[in-house]
Amino acid sequence: MASPAPTDAAALESVVLAALSSLYQPHVTNPQETQAADAFLRGFQLTPAAFDVCASLLDQLLRARQNSETLHSDSVPAVFFSAQTLANKLRRQPSTSALDAGTWAKRIVTWLSCDSRLPKMVVTQLLLALVATLPRLQAQDLKLQATQDADKSASQLYAVVRESYTQCSGQSVLGYALLRLVQQNVTSTVLAELLLLVVEEVDTLAERSARQRMQDEVDAWAPAVLDRLLPQVMHEASTRGVGTCSDSVETQETVLRALTSWLRYVRVDAEVVVRNPLLHSLLGFLARDELFDASVDLAVELVRSYANNSVVVQWLAPRLLSLRGSFGSAADAEDVDACLGLCRILTEMGEAYLEMLLGAGDDHTALVDLLLDCMSYPDAEVADVTISFWFRLLEELRRRVTPAILAQYKPRLERLAGLCMQKLQFREEFPRLPADKQQDFKAFRQEMGDILRDCCQLLGVEAVLQHCVNGLSQIFQAPAASRSWEAVEAHLYCFRSIAREVERLKTSAEALDAPISLIFQHLPQFADHPAICYTSCLIVSRYAEWLRAHPSSLSTQVSFLNTCVTKSAGDARYGEWEVARAAACAVRALAMDCWAMLGADIVAFYLHIEQKELMGVEDQVLILEGICAGVASSDDLPRTLSVLDQVMKGIGQRLAALFASSSAKSQVQVALNELLRLMCLYEYLDVTKLDGEKHPLVMLTEQLWPLINQMLALYRGHDELVERVCRCYKRILRTCGDHIAPLLPQLVDNLLAFYQAEPKSSYLYTASMVLKFFAPSRSTEMESLFARMLFTLIETTTPIFASVDDMEARPDVVEEFFFLLERAVRCVPQVLAAVPAGGSSCPLMTSVFSCAVSALAISHNDANKAVLCFLEQVYVQSLTDNARVKLVSLCVSNTAVAGDSNKMLVSFLLRGVVLGAMSPSRVDADYGSVAGVLVQLAKVNGQQLQLWIAEWFEQATAGTFATAAVNFLTSDEAQEFQSDLFGAANERAFRRTVRHFGKLCASRNTSLKDRERQ
Template sequence: MADMQSLLSALDVFSRAPDKAALENANAWLQDFQHSPDAWSTCNVLLLSPDAPLAAKIFAAQTFRAKVTFDLHQVDETNLPTLRDTLLTALEKYQAGPKSIITQICLALSGLALQLPAWSSPVQDLIERFGRNPATVSALLQFLTVMPEEICTNTRIPVTDDEYRERSTALLSGNSPQILELMTMYLQAPGVTSEVQSQVFICLRSWLIAGEVDLTALVKTSLFQFAFDALASDVLFDAAVDVICEIIHETQEIDDNMPVIELLVPRVIALRPLIHSHHEDPEKIRGLARVFAEAGETYRVLILRHTETFYPIVEAIGQCSAYPDLDIVPITFPFWMRLAQTMGKRSSVPPMLLEAYQALMGVIIRHLHFPQDSSTLTPQENDNFRNFRHVMGDTLKDCCLVLGSEACLLSTYGLVTVALTKSPQGTSWQEVEAPLFAMRSMGAEVNVKDINAVPKILDLLPSLPPHPRIQYAALLLIGRYSEWINFHPDYLANQLQYISAGLEASDGEVSAAAGHALKYLCQDCKQHLVPYLPTLHTFLTTVGSRLDQEDRRQVYEAIAFVISAMPMGKAAESLRTFALDILSGIHNVANKTTPASKQELKAAGEALENLEVMLHVIGSFGDELPPACQGTCQEAWSIFDVFITKYAFDYEITERVTRVIRHALSLFGVAALPVASQVVSRMVTSFEATGLSAYLWIAAKVVARFGHEEDVALASSFQTLYQRTTSKVVSMLQTQGPREIPDVLEDYIQLLLQLVEVRPDVFFQAPFPLAFRATMAALTMLQSDLVVAALDLFRVLVSHDCLDPPTPVPPKFPGYAAAIKAVVEKEGPEFVGLLLSGLVGDFPEDAASHVVSIFRAVALLFPAQLLTWLPSVMQQLPTNSVPAQARQQFLDDTTNAINSGQIDKVKYCLLGLHRAARKMRDRRRVAALDDE
């Protein structure tokens, strides 16, 4: 009774609006309760008690399902028949609902049937008990519906493969003929309701999905024809569509199922008139589209072998593709794609199918038209339509695969020329824009040697109406055809002229499209565009300031592609020209006697972004820098040093300037060594002043690049970096807590990983204990990358070569082992507690191997200490993460492994604890799904 009252109190919390802590406590209590052996009897009383609240009854039913899946071992074998009878009694009691309770009981019975071979005839027993009374037939059908799904998909049920094969065969295959007969009987029973007929269809579909229905036997029953007849019923329509689609799907082994297919196909074709009669009912059209598309996909080989016989199915799918509701149209796309792929492997295509794809192309282009009045669309609808246009573009590529890209392009080109021949009043911009979009989509299929279609299209662009939507589409089309233009450079000048005009357009989308086109043109045609570089430079200096930053950035990216195609010396000179233009603006802001305005800082940030994208594209000139780059590194750093000093607190500026420095390290290579210590020093003082993580990030990059260099100033800067950043991070953790500074922690740990790898002489100095504790804080976080980085560092430390050295200790490991042992021994209890809490809690799945490696190393180094730490650590693990029994089992097994000197067995102890925690998480997920 105490458990009963506590359970009701915990459930009552969810019916109110309590605080988060109360919800978490109630949830934890309920999860612990579900694990307990007492839950069986308590939930039995609740489920059968007429006075129990509904929420308690639902919870009891869910608990039975979960315990049958996870905890059946808690029930003595002699009491299993009693458990079965309890569930059967409960199913009878709730025969009229609620459905949620019926479903949970049926799932529990299904899981029990799979695990209880002594229950020799579960299906027959339920049919005998529930199948004769009309009032209980619904409960029986629900059991027969969920049983195949539970047996086939619930991999958590603990049975061996052999047990599963034997038992599932007996429960499913052994009962299939009887189930088919039973469903046929219920379908024709006098006074049968539409609700029962719908349940029959749902049940039949479940057995079809499980692959447990003999189709030859099915088509001989009235179920088969009734599935098609039921399409005339509003109540049965959806369930009938589901069944028909599954029957078709099950005939995909065509040669084995020809007798069934010969009965199916005429019935499917006979549905075609319904597309016209249900034209005003989108939901009916949706169902019909599913049937025809399923038939088309399944029988596409037969469509090619016997085109005339199966062509009505293709025509019906074409009608569904042409339907105006764009939520329905995509149902047909997989058919067109797979049929095109199948035909693409053949030397010839039946003429009827060529006509089908020609018609499809016209249909898709009509669907591409924007509405005449765009104000009829909400912003979300407009975004959805734009996204769906790209999906339709993929279907146009399927048309190209069948018809050939040249034929498709010429046909679409014809639509544009026809539209342009009309008077301005007689045509709309949509009639031009949609074919342009189509030609852009089909551009991916264009042969670069084409000399018929693409020249006509590109020659047409200058004569297009100056409508923003048309200009936008035309510019993106140029970007898509850049590979073709690379093979036909005579077309470059005209395209650059069109793009240049687009960049100066007042419409933001048009100028963005122009930037996009220029980027791809420069990327693919960079060799041919080198002579145009002065023109591009002039364009930037005269018009660049009028462009939006996104457009301007794309122009700089495009120019960088051209520079990357130049000989190294010329490339360096060109890069210097553009970089100095950018740096002059940074220099002006850095040397202002008064603080820069927001607008000036914004401009400086944009300039840095432009420089970053250029350096990213160009990458590196190699170890031997061209003459134009000699001395540039020191010159550039002198500007950045002043700039960072003045604006270190600005987050956006910091992010951008450090990214530029990162690319500069790649560009200059060893030439950056003279300024490396200055860079590190500036990053240290900036991080101390601001706490911004970007300064740690770039400092780590410098350590990684120059850590092996023998340079006194650099070594000193690394020591300063380690000491002062550690002090700052520890200070931040004392005032803010780890969850408030995850970016700082991650970049700090990445810095530590670099130091321990390339400068262990620095890493194992005085700040090491503080660095260890700071890294421990990361183990309390939820960010996967941060946790894995921290575990990487700990794994490196506890498995360091210095801990198992040859004799005598080599000079390169002076005092490293002593430092590691001292800090691990001091922090051991908390450290091990964090490892185990994360393992059974929120660590990412791929972190388990790291924890095993670290824990094994600790057991090897500190076996006696570990055994003294573990009891209190295990008590502190969250009770809702791992059962008490599993915690004790882990403690016992680990103690035995260490005491017997079998340290390798510690791995299996940890994996057992991890499995128990994962099982508990799975259980919570099952409960969450049940709640839904």
């Protein structure tokens, strides 16, 4: 383990203070100096000397200013650093201290009781250190000298602590800490925070015996803490104060937070809860702005922790229901924060008391009525808090609905449905909101629509649908000047939201035809605003199946969509609301569901839009998707070929004009647009019934080879274009299957030629798809093709791995290269085992393994994942009993190199875990992780792996803590990791050890400036 260089304590203190000055002084601008100071201090914190140095600094800095009311700002960094270091060491490394827990407890109490007013963050760290000593106190440490000080005898707090401590026969570590602090006249704020931290820290104790001891302590002290201690601290803080008004409020807030934590972590009897004075004053605390947030948290925790305790529920529920008046007052005052907090409490009650709500009696539904009041608040943020409750309530109602329950809840469900229709209405300021706020409101609207849809299942879809129709009728009966586009759009959005329930309705479906037909009949008249047009288009899309069954409405909707597209082309407002995109989605749905009736018209519509450029290409492609899917579903091959010819005519003409242009190189966007169309054809024109005919897409591919080659030759350096071409290749392979096999050699030749000219990751991905779709054939011709393909790609890519700079410049190539090789290990391991003709005498696997080890030198999550996937698969393949060839035996050319290469691999893996050279997700992901590779290495040669890991830690921790590569681990921790790793009972335990050790290292290997207490 790295250790401090020999030096006396005073000199080491000076070095620590100088490093803190460099780290925290704002005038320091030298990043190297700051980084060096940070590295020094991180290493110093882990040494045994840190105990003495930090204790000495606290002695000097706190005692030297006993007459000062407030700690000088220059001393705060050193005091905080010392307190934090002691807290961390006493919590994590107590065994490295030469002093026992009792001595540390006394010193910490002394520092806490100094006359200087300490910053809260310092007090917190010192209290964490004190709490860490408590489980290790011995019986002799708990003996206290009798104190008959007049002040203490008169202190109610002292009397309460002393009495409770005496009841424990003087053997309580918590009582010892409280009594020592009270004897030293610490502030009420310190006592309140101790009570908060001591209960929160119990679960963090690693040792089971220590954790159980402290749990028993807090369980035993719970009645005294809740009945007397916390109320007394609150009383003293609220009546006499603790110095200033802000101090008093801080103490009261800490008391409420402490009470919240005791209710959360400690087993407290119901009788203790219902008699607690603070809980009896909860409504009063909620009425105080400065205590409101802490009181809300307390109320929420009380509801959640005692949801199944009838005594507490019967006592608590009426009190919290009386908050209705408070919510009304807050709503009248437009106090959003207060409404949000109260709504949190009521929503928690609703979810916790759901069983009670579904019982009989109007008293039980009062909470539902109150939550409906919350829903009615104008601000959507308040209604958003209640959403989880409504989903749960509706689910339970659907599951156990009876006539009696439905009768009880029907008026409330009708009100809920009405509120949903109101809440999802756009506000006037919506277009001016930031993009993220707009997206949040759209998500909120979606959830309102989902609640409305669920209401349909209980109220009946007819009722909700009729509400939409009636609402629209009322709007259009009003004078035109008073009509609100927001209200029209909201009713139409509701109509769209319930579409699924309309589709599900089998009985009395005819009863819905009239209102639905009425809406569709007047839909074009409604659409006098782009937002209404947008929602109307989505309605057409969502009700395409209904329109197919009612073809009389189709012509009106097609005309309406055409109007929307025309308006979008000439009005910028329609572009802001993406009306063209919505119209394209609607035409797409009609093409898929109503092809027999509208197919020819939609093709003509598409060609017209394409020619006049009335839509963006992405929106045109949406329509083309519907055309392809629709004609493919018709199983009419002549019709399919006809549509394909019509679509390809325009594509061919535009590409021919592009290639003939003298400015073709600057018009890459034209080629990109046509590739979007081609990708669509290959994705959606999936013809299954061929009757011996050639697949239309195979014929299309034969025609496209010259055009694709021209595009790649002209724009081979353009990543996006190459990617789109390769996505076309992938769709060709997937959609056409064996039909494309005769063209496969030509496709591979294209890949290799263009990859050799300019390596792009997309070509490697396409090669991987070739293996995926055709490796199962196992024919000699295919194996020869795969061998040629892999050899050429490996030969072309290998030079990249000679330079870290080259790999960092092309991480996507590294990623796809090793994903390709991982697939090759799965599909054609014999190809990797072969020696290439006319080249090196070593198998392909030898050079590939060397490249994989080299590739781990870069820190790139996706590239690292690909390499680790490949390595893991190599070892898995070699451990398979029926493997014809063991690839791991071919990874190196001789024994000496084998040791060096595998040793280097282990070094890179450990750097990823310990030093954070890889993303944390790569430490132990399901597949493609350091843990996964180490598991396989251990299976292949566990003894050798153990030696390599031990050697790596020995070298990494050598030197002083200012120079060692790993200066944040003790030698005991490194040794414990190795012992746990190779003592793991199974693979799961092995992986867990790596994962936990990685988290430990990550928590240590961070900047002190960024580290938080949690």
